[in-house]
Amino acid sequence: MEIIMTVLASILFATGIYNLLQKQLLRIVIGTVLVSHGAHLFLLTMSQLKRGAPPLVVDGVTQYTDPLPQALILTAIVISFGVTSFLLVLAYRTYTLNKTDNMEELRGSEHE
Amino acid sequence: MNNLIVLPIILPLVASVIVAFFPKKLNIARKFSQITSVLLTAVAAYLAWYVFTNETVVMQSGGWDAPFGISIVGDSLSMLLVLTSSIVGTAAIFYAPSALEEQQEKFYFYTFYFLLISGVSGAFMTGDLFNLFVFFEVLLMASYGLIVLGNGKIQLRESFKYVLFNLFSSMLFVTSVAFIYAITGTVNLAHLAERVGEIEEQGILTTVAIVLFFVFAVKAAIFPLYYWLPNSYVVPNPVVSALFGALLTKVGIYSILRVFTLIFVHDTGVTHQIFIWLAMLTMLFGVIGALSTNNVKLIITYNIIPAIGFMLMGVGLFTETAIAGSVYYLMHDMVIKGALFFFIGALIVAAGTKDLTKMTGVIQKYPLLGWLFFIASLVLAGVPPFSGFIGKLLLLQGGLDQEEFLLVIVALVSSLLILFSMMRIFIRGFWGELMEGISDNRKRVRNLTIPGLVLLSISVYLGIAAESVYPHIEAIANMLLDRTEYISTVLKE
Amino acid sequence: MLDEFGSSMLELVLPICFIVVAISIVILVYRVIVGPTNPDRAVALDSIGINMMALVGLQAINLGTDKLNDVVLLIGILLFIGTIAIAKFLEKGVIIDRYNR
Amino acid sequence: MAIQIIFNVLIALMWMFLQETYTFLSFFTGYLIGIVLLFFLRRFVPDIYYMTRLYRTVKMCLLFLRELVLSSISIVKLAYKPTLDIEPGIFALPIELKSNWEIALLANLISLTPGTLSVAVADDNSKIYIHAMDLPDVESSINEIKETFEKAIMEVTR
Amino acid sequence: MIYAVFAPLLFAVLIPFLSRWKDRVHTGWLILPVPLAIFIYFLQFVGPNFEPQSMSVDWIPSLNISLSFYLDGLSLLFSLLISGIGMLVVLYSIYYLNHKEQLGHFYTYLYIFMSAMLGVVLSDNVYVLYTFWEMTSISSFLLIGYWHYRERSRYGALKSMLITVFGGFSLLGGLILLNIVTGTTSIREMVAQSEVILDSPYFPLILVFLLLGAFTKSAQFPFHIWLPDAMEAPTPVSAYLHSATMVKAGIYLIARFSPIFAGEPNFFVVVSLFGIVTLAWASYMAVRQTDLKGILAYSTISQLGMIMAMLGFGTDVALFAAVFHILNHATFKGSLFMIAGIVDHETGTRDIRKLGGLFTLMPISGTLAIFGTFSMAGVPLPFLNGFYSKEMFFEATLLNQAAGPFGQFLVAAIPVLAVVGSIFTFVYSMYLFFGTFRGKYREEELPQKPHEAPKMMLLPPFLLVLGVILIGLIPEVFNQSLITHAADAVFGEEINKSIYFWHGLVPAFYMSLAVVVLGVALYLTKHKWEGVYSILPGKLSFNRIYDWLVEKIESTSNRITTSYMTGSLRLYMVLLLTAIFVITSGVLVQTGGINLEVTDVAPITVTEVIVALFIAFAAIATIFTHNRIAVILTVGVVGYGLSILFVLYRAPDLALTQLIVETVTVALFMLCFYHLPNLSKTKAPLFQKGINVAISVGFGLLMMVVGISAYNSRAFDPISDFFIENSYPLGGGDNMVNVILVDFRGIDTLFEVAVLFGAALAVYAMIKLRRNKGAK
Amino acid sequence: MIDIIVSVLLLLGAFFTLSGSLGILRFPDVYSRLHAATKAATLGVAGILLGAFVYLFVDVGIVSGKLLLGIFFVLITAPISGHMISRAAYNSGVELWHQTKKDHLKNELK
Numbered sequence A: 001m002e003i004i005m006t007v008l009a010s011i012l013f014a015t016g017i018y019n020l021l022q023k024q025l026l027r028i029v030i031g032t033v034l035v036s037h038g039a040h041l042f043l044l045t046m047s048q049l050k051r052g053a054p055p056l057v058v059d060g061v062t063q064y065t066d067p068l069p070q071a072l073i074l075t076a077i078v079i080s081f082g083v084t085s086f087l088l089v090l091a092y093r094t095y096t097l098n099k100t101d102n103m104e105e106l107r108g109s110e111h112e
Numbered sequence B: 001m002n003n004l005i006v007l008p009i010i011l012p013l014v015a016s017v018i019v020a021f022f023p024k025k026l027n028i029a030r031k032f033s034q035i036t037s038v039l040l041t042a043v044a045a046y047l048a049w050y051v052f053t054n055e056t057v058v059m060q061s062g063g064w065d066a067p068f069g070i071s072i073v074g075d076s077l078s079m080l081l082v083l084t085s086s087i088v089g090t091a092a093i094f095y096a097p098s099a100l101e102e103q104q105e106k107f108y109f110y111t112f113y114f115l116l117i118s119g120v121s122g123a124f125m126t127g128d129l130f131n132l133f134v135f136f137e138v139l140l141m142a143s144y145g146l147i148v149l150g151n152g153k154i155q156l157r158e159s160f161k162y163v164l165f166n167l168f169s170s171m172l173f174v175t176s177v178a179f180i181y182a183i184t185g186t187v188n189l190a191h192l193a194e195r196v197g198e199i200e201e202q203g204i205l206t207t208v209a210i211v212l213f214f215v216f217a218v219k220a221a222i223f224p225l226y227y228w229l230p231n232s233y234v235v236p237n238p239v240v241s242a243l244f245g246a247l248l249t250k251v252g253i254y255s256i257l258r259v260f261t262l263i264f265v266h267d268t269g270v271t272h273q274i275f276i277w278l279a280m281l282t283m284l285f286g287v288i289g290a291l292s293t294n295n296v297k298l299i300i301t302y303n304i305i306p307a308i309g310f311m312l313m314g315v316g317l318f319t320e321t322a323i324a325g326s327v328y329y330l331m332h333d334m335v336i337k338g339a340l341f342f343f344i345g346a347l348i349v350a351a352g353t354k355d356l357t358k359m360t361g362v363i364q365k366y367p368l369l370g371w372l373f374f375i376a377s378l379v380l381a382g383v384p385p386f387s388g389f390i391g392k393l394l395l396l397q398g399g400l401d402q403e404e405f406l407l408v409i410v411a412l413v414s415s416l417l418i419l420f421s422m423m424r425i426f427i428r429g430f431w432g433e434l435m436e437g438i439s440d441n442r443k444r445v446r447n448l449t450i451p452g453l454v455l456l457s458i459s460v461y462l463g464i465a466a467e468s469v470y471p472h473i474e475a476i477a478n479m480l481l482d483r484t485e486y487i488s489t490v491l492k493e
Numbered sequence C: 001m002l003d004e005f006g007s008s009m010l011e012l013v014l015p016i017c018f019i020v021v022a023i024s025i026v027i028l029v030y031r032v033i034v035g036p037t038n039p040d041r042a043v044a045l046d047s048i049g050i051n052m053m054a055l056v057g058l059q060a061i062n063l064g065t066d067k068l069n070d071v072v073l074l075i076g077i078l079l080f081i082g083t084i085a086i087a088k089f090l091e092k093g094v095i096i097d098r099y100n101r
Numbered sequence D: 001m002a003i004q005i006i007f008n009v010l011i012a013l014m015w016m017f018l019q020e021t022y023t024f025l026s027f028f029t030g031y032l033i034g035i036v037l038l039f040f041l042r043r044f045v046p047d048i049y050y051m052t053r054l055y056r057t058v059k060m061c062l063l064f065l066r067e068l069v070l071s072s073i074s075i076v077k078l079a080y081k082p083t084l085d086i087e088p089g090i091f092a093l094p095i096e097l098k099s100n101w102e103i104a105l106l107a108n109l110i111s112l113t114p115g116t117l118s119v120a121v122a123d124d125n126s127k128i129y130i131h132a133m134d135l136p137d138v139e140s141s142i143n144e145i146k147e148t149f150e151k152a153i154m155e156v157t158r
Numbered sequence E: 001m002i003y004a005v006f007a008p009l010l011f012a013v014l015i016p017f018l019s020r021w022k023d024r025v026h027t028g029w030l031i032l033p034v035p036l037a038i039f040i041y042f043l044q045f046v047g048p049n050f051e052p053q054s055m056s057v058d059w060i061p062s063l064n065i066s067l068s069f070y071l072d073g074l075s076l077l078f079s080l081l082i083s084g085i086g087m088l089v090v091l092y093s094i095y096y097l098n099h100k101e102q103l104g105h106f107y108t109y110l111y112i113f114m115s116a117m118l119g120v121v122l123s124d125n126v127y128v129l130y131t132f133w134e135m136t137s138i139s140s141f142l143l144i145g146y147w148h149y150r151e152r153s154r155y156g157a158l159k160s161m162l163i164t165v166f167g168g169f170s171l172l173g174g175l176i177l178l179n180i181v182t183g184t185t186s187i188r189e190m191v192a193q194s195e196v197i198l199d200s201p202y203f204p205l206i207l208v209f210l211l212l213g214a215f216t217k218s219a220q221f222p223f224h225i226w227l228p229d230a231m232e233a234p235t236p237v238s239a240y241l242h243s244a245t246m247v248k249a250g251i252y253l254i255a256r257f258s259p260i261f262a263g264e265p266n267f268f269v270v271v272s273l274f275g276i277v278t279l280a281w282a283s284y285m286a287v288r289q290t291d292l293k294g295i296l297a298y299s300t301i302s303q304l305g306m307i308m309a310m311l312g313f314g315t316d317v318a319l320f321a322a323v324f325h326i327l328n329h330a331t332f333k334g335s336l337f338m339i340a341g342i343v344d345h346e347t348g349t350r351d352i353r354k355l356g357g358l359f360t361l362m363p364i365s366g367t368l369a370i371f372g373t374f375s376m377a378g379v380p381l382p383f384l385n386g387f388y389s390k391e392m393f394f395e396a397t398l399l400n401q402a403a404g405p406f407g408q409f410l411v412a413a414i415p416v417l418a419v420v421g422s423i424f425t426f427v428y429s430m431y432l433f434f435g436t437f438r439g440k441y442r443e444e445e446l447p448q449k450p451h452e453a454p455k456m457m458l459l460p461p462f463l464l465v466l467g468v469i470l471i472g473l474i475p476e477v478f479n480q481s482l483i484t485h486a487a488d489a490v491f492g493e494e495i496n497k498s499i500y501f502w503h504g505l506v507p508a509f510y511m512s513l514a515v516v517v518l519g520v521a522l523y524l525t526k527h528k529w530e531g532v533y534s535i536l537p538g539k540l541s542f543n544r545i546y547d548w549l550v551e552k553i554e555s556t557s558n559r560i561t562t563s564y565m566t567g568s569l570r571l572y573m574v575l576l577l578t579a580i581f582v583i584t585s586g587v588l589v590q591t592g593g594i595n596l597e598v599t600d601v602a603p604i605t606v607t608e609v610i611v612a613l614f615i616a617f618a619a620i621a622t623i624f625t626h627n628r629i630a631v632i633l634t635v636g637v638v639g640y641g642l643s644i645l646f647v648l649y650r651a652p653d654l655a656l657t658q659l660i661v662e663t664v665t666v667a668l669f670m671l672c673f674y675h676l677p678n679l680s681k682t683k684a685p686l687f688q689k690g691i692n693v694a695i696s697v698g699f700g701l702l703m704m705v706v707g708i709s710a711y712n713s714r715a716f717d718p719i720s721d722f723f724i725e726n727s728y729p730l731g732g733g734d735n736m737v738n739v740i741l742v743d744f745r746g747i748d749t750l751f752e753v754a755v756l757f758g759a760a761l762a763v764y765a766m767i768k769l770r771r772n773k774g775a776k
Numbered sequence F: 001m002i003d004i005i006v007s008v009l010l011l012l013g014a015f016f017t018l019s020g021s022l023g024i025l026r027f028p029d030v031y032s033r034l035h036a037a038t039k040a041a042t043l044g045v046a047g048i049l050l051g052a053f054v055y056l057f058v059d060v061g062i063v064s065g066k067l068l069l070g071i072f073f074v075l076i077t078a079p080i081s082g083h084m085i086s087r088a089a090y091n092s093g094v095e096l097w098h099q100t101k102k103d104h105l106k107n108e109l110k
């Protein structure tokens, strides 16, 4: 299963990157969301899947799934969320100020 | 003492929250920030002194021993950099009121500033790979806040690119943590170091290490990953650029220094050789960039890049002298980049333009600024007896010792070109007939010059009184190469 | 005897249900992507959420735990809020569009 | 009605205290006892006995549940039908209910019933527009809804 | 000694304050005692029984950098020149620069230079030497740019800095190599290890590095081009830095290391060749100049070439002559610069085509000029010191050693080139004197009417000419008390040479004779053969190459940088990803890190596969969907799918968080992007699409291979058992993830909240700041 | 015994769920799809969750109020959501299936 999940995470990376390479702000932001999904999935997969009960202490259960990566992913998800929200608003403001959502028109060599 | 070591991380965080409560009361916010910043520097200085004179201090957060809790490690390298960054930061705080519009200050400049310092200190001090990611995000989030402060068309446009690059590298960071965890089953740096040393199948480890390197390389702006840097650093206010130039890329190079001296030293033939090549290209392309433009701020911004190349060079050479050189250069560059951005900010205010072709003779009206800029240029190019020279000397010694002649020649040529790029500003902007339309606001220009003067003095001191610093740097280099001390201190073995 | 049959039946039924619900989600994903209209997508997304609740319920049986119930409830709440939001949005947005034309 | 519920919960809690077992079961038992108590004390408590209303509500719910199952089955039939020989349409249902939440409730219930889905409410709250999967006869559909749901709702609310 | 070195520097710091009174007292007077005192200090060492002195003060001992100074004959000679001529130049400048000039700046630079130059010649530590070396370059830069409002000054300043600092950096490389090879930073100890250096594999590199340093500083061909432009500096500076002292730093350096290299064939070939070519070329070029200082500049270059060549010969006579000529050159060239300055000062021009016939108006200057020019020309008169060293030079050119065919060729060519160079030297010397002081006086050409200069202004050149004469008359006194010590230091052992006027009919005599005869002939026919300059150097001028290079550096930099720093996010991303991909996969392949042998995986279940499939499906669909709402919702599907996976993989907390986050994110997406234009079908060219596909697929594949390999290379048990065992007993919670988050890794969580805090404020600031701006 | 009940509940739930999805897949326009979503799918999830509730209650001994609440919530909200979407669809001009016979609303709006 881990192999399939690795493949899936890679697909998320690939599609995310493809979106990152596009022109429209929306696609680019979506690319970052996909890539971050891929990263989180990698973190989950790499620590082995389904090796026991959910990491919630129950009497009599000794086999638990590795809780550490879950904690790390949780942190990563929240952080990605913060950054993505920021990026979204930034994208929106960029669009409203520059009147375009096309990154190729947002090249700009002038600095002020 | 063990718990006090987190003060450089926690205090700014607290300050950041406090100052967020009265953003509109500028006078209070300024005073508060200035006092806190100075206090912070004092604390950092005390802690650094303690660590230098005693030993590495480790705080195991929550009392959980490594590798299970997060270790905050105050070793001499970390504390040196924490101290340096708080000094630069303090200078920036005093620079800010004259540099920023009130509007910008009110929109949480000081909050983001303290958040940035907190993140930077945390990144320098954490002993945990994932926690390093978290601190990276803290300082990046703060930098996002700072970079959008201008909120103009161009700021937003460039901010978007900046955020995107950093976001991508952050994701790559998480991914490489995943890979590393798969192989080693741990995220504590010391524990990683120990475990990596025991692994026999090293091929994949090297690959993963390189992926991690790229994560840091994006933040550190190493060739060929620096594209995001010039425009996003040139667009914001000079005080923000100064903070970025002095601190942000340095966190990246610090991480490389730490990770590739502590953990991934199993295949230096591959990894560190790559560093050497990239160091060369970084120097060259950076300085080429610096020569490519007439935008004075962009010139300074581009000059961040070759400096990173110098530091990477030391890591790649991986000898005691070279590492000492990198550390020295790291410390020196934080200070001098801060100073240079301050001066450039002052120059832009004085001349009323960023365009070198439109400014001449500024030194006639602002001699202090001119001369300080001149000295700073020399410092930057590594002319003795200033701080840049000591670092460069050590790096060149390391390079020649390892028979990396091409690297040394590239380093020398880039030093010359750095000087050239700086002299273009001095000769074309400061020298010449006094320009028309030069600013009459001497007071503001002076206020913008003084913080740089302070930093420059430190830089000069670091060069002339190198003896008071260098033995510590040498000790740091020793410590970095002999990993056992770090490992045993953190893991309490 | 009956209990034994029951539990072995459950063992058989559970994966079947899993698969059925999963397939059903796939169908809905197709609808989300293909549309053709945005309300179509909203409907499909809403149904995906409902199916997710079902899936989590199945997993709760599978793992014999009640720790997933929060998830069920949360999906329900979010789904409702989300769908309302999207619906409002689809409605409003177009009104604005009309004015623009 | 709210006061009655609060009384009831208080009774249940007191029961738990007396029993010194704080489980759902003891709460449930306490609650049942409370219902019984309240039933006997209903003359001394303002408003109609809430269990009466609850009964009607439950009845309504069951009605809906039945409708839901039926409507689902009819939908399922359609879903598996090889060809779709339906005649969908939107029709207006005049309503007597006045308050907003009553109308909302009705609209929802309509949505759950076989073949109908409320699309919009007229601005003056006089009509609900309903989409029907198969609409051979508008009048009968209108009557059906009025007979079942509107009545049930009125029973609960009035 | 250390005080002598640092006194000028100390005063340099004080000068800006002293210059406040420049309207009442010329700053020069206030600081004149400094070089005088230093001169006297060094003068006390002069004498037949000179013993080298040394002293050392720690500076950066841990880097083996100490302020160790060593005074031997060579450094004594230089120190005397530096302080002596320095003193004269200050005196001269008092009259040359009036108090309206920025005297503070001028003297500050000058005194920094004085310190630096003394430091160069007295330092025993290579790094200290280097430090002072760069200081001389920088002070020279500032002095050349003293009148920075002039375009030519700025040009000259930059040129000198680029070239000399280029050499300086190269020198640094050489010094570091020497340090590495010998293990010492002391020059004396290095010299003692001559064998080690010569045997070192780095030797050629050391030689190249050092010579580049020396050649650039001492304006050797083809690095000489900065010196003529350095004439933009005030004339006292030209006299001091660009003729008497700083340009001799390279000479000093070679002389200093001469005991190591002397006799080394490569050293001989390179140094002699460059020296003799410089001599010939620069004297040839000097004749072409029309600017008085231009002639003097080329003359200086050529004389430096001559000294350099002699250092290359390495024979005792050559070295002796070299040292001797250093002294002689300083005297006559210094005086000539000062005279040129006086002429410029009085007439307002230095253009020799406008000058002429000044002797009657300025007889004293003219007389002094006669001595200077004739000494420079090597006219055989007993009271002209130039002749003595020139004669010795000819003697030294007659070498008989030869290594290799090129060495032999060189040995044959040197005397010829020496004579050719000397002939032209003779020509320009004559031209200089006669062109200025004799010939027709054309008043209308001159900006102002010339008078004889004030006496005190004439004093410095007079004293120098006095030196010319005294050395010529009593050479042995100078020899015994000074020159011989210096020559010993350069040769490494004692040289016993005497200086005579008449050597007999030796070959050198015939060479001198040839110079005078042909020189006179060529001078008289100068106008007939001047056309040759349009052929050579013609367009091959090194100045043009320099200008071209500087211009190219800037324009090429601009071209390179703008070619990829286009501001295109996509291009940046493409470059970034390609770089990561190429290097990482290179490493992966090279280290054999690929490990696809599947071990220890969880069982595959259909549900999970289906969920994975639909996530993948949705992810891919984002690419092909063009409706913005559809894209947003599709991404929402991916996120929800992920939370299903979290449920299936026993991570309820993750699922919860992911759900909330995904919902809020989708809502935010809708809020922010609803009003943006719909996604157009990509009109990108096909090859661009191809690149996009290649990069994203390639990167995905790389991640996959690395991921699978990493997974299969599991080497340790994760540290999680600790958390599993201790969450409840120690952490006090039954949700391990929560316990880890709030307790074991509480710092993560705290700063995660800090990130959210920052994000919230940043968003708020972004939205609010706009409103305020809009209100304005 | 209980397991059999659970199994049946699950099977029924899964069946309705799938049917709902099929309906959403096959039906011609958004309004008819909404029928499938608000009815079949809702019933399906209610069935499965009820199954889960019974299973946890009997086999594991946990009374999961949240599950019940979840079921209740879905039943309450599904029609509301459906109503909202259909209204949004209609107001944003999503066309009815071409075979739709009557449209009273259209007249009203005109």
Ligand code: NA
Residues within 6 Å of the ligand: A109, B292, B293, B294, B295
């Ligand atoms: Na530019």
Ligand code: NA
Residues within 6 Å of the ligand: B356, B357, B358, B359, B360, B427, B428, B429
């Ligand atoms: Na200019």
